[in-house]
Amino acid sequence: MNNASNVLPLVLDNVWYRTLDGMPLIKEITTTLKAGGKAVIIGPNGAGKSLFLRLCHGLIEPSEGNIKWQLASGAAAHQAMVFQRPVMLRRTVRANVDYALHLQKIAPPTRSQIINDVLEKTGLSRLADTQARLLSFGEQQRLALARAWALKPQVLFMDEPTASLDPSAAYLIEQLIETITAQGTKIIMTTHDLGQARRMADEVLFLHRGRLLEHAPAEQFFSAPKNDLAQAFIKGELLWWRRGEGSDDAKRHDPKHAR
């Protein structure tokens, strides 16, 4: 991919997201996501991982703070997202991908070339003319990935792309993500599978209760996370349980985790 015109890095500066009645769900996140590699976001349920992705992708606006792309003009056109639950248009598999390309004003002959290519790579060629909503969940997840990939984005957001897939389907998706990364696309994904995070991550973002408690290179994060909650999380301890213990809270030196 052409680095000179890359929309990355993405800079978040003191980003907050609040509900309408003022409850903060994302709190003072400041960080930078650079081009290349795979950034993996981990953290317990309700930590704000999905909200974080939607903020970065521009689906929701921060209540406070800034989210800036290096190349602001046309940044939206260089991103794609695979959602936690795949959204299938009530059309055939092929038409689902075609719709995305059509919106990008790509000419029909090029479109069908791209469609055939991504469907083959995701193993969906056989199902090209099937109604998308008849596909199994794993197939739908692959179609969502194919549809996003067809857009040749510089940044691909993925919200738990392998959740509720069987091991071989998950493996296939991981392989596809590697291929996409090799083509120069920046991956920003969430996962609950720590094994997957270890296998795939180049950098890790640890979210807890709406705060970004750690953002570090993967090796460093997994060998020695600086944050004690992150430490507990990757050891598989139950964070909500620990929080209940008053004495434990007092010992903690990290003021950030307090709500």
Next chain:
Amino acid sequence: MTDFSDAFQAALGLIVTLDSDLAEIVALSLGVSLTAVTIATVIGMPVGAMVALFRFPGRHGLSVFLNALMGLPPVVVGLIVYLMLSRMGPFGVFGLLFTPTAMIIAQVLLVTPIIAALTRQVVEDLWREYREQLMSLGASKMRAIPTLLWDGRFSLVTVVLAGFGRASAEVGAVMIVGGNIDHATRVMTTAIALEVSKGNLALALGLGILLIALSATIGAVAYIIKERAERRMSGGMLGG
């Protein structure tokens, strides 16, 4: 009891003999209502979709207004159209009063709110599911409207049928603006009203049975087409 058997006989007789007066009435009924529903669909669907998607001042008011208009009394609509089209009215110069066109106008006014209000419901539900995905793919709200209407096509068939039901069943509006003129503006509902007032109950019932049969057939055919297409999309496991 004899009324009923007489009615069936009258109805059968009318159908079997292919009474040319009757054929004319049926053709006009269908022509007026189908035209009105088509126009109402072309206007009502985009309006309903826009109310579903766009936030603008008075949007809520418009939703409530559309829903209120769904229950508009046909007689009042007929009266308003009559006043508009009468020689003293603003559109009097066109000389449309007591023509099929006037009947179509009245029915469009009756049916458009129904189609708009029901479309808003269908599109709103679908938009809730599609919104973030379509935004992510770079679709503007304007661009999303045809997508949502197309993907909601099965539910929208039912919406159009509801509109057709209202158009073909109403009598008050077409009576006032059409005038129930023989060989010109007589449709099934006004013919029934006339036969009843003449005391010709058997013929009125016969026409009524025919009206029911016709609208039921149209409803059933549309439903079967919709169901077939839907089945092809969401469970085409049977057969090939």
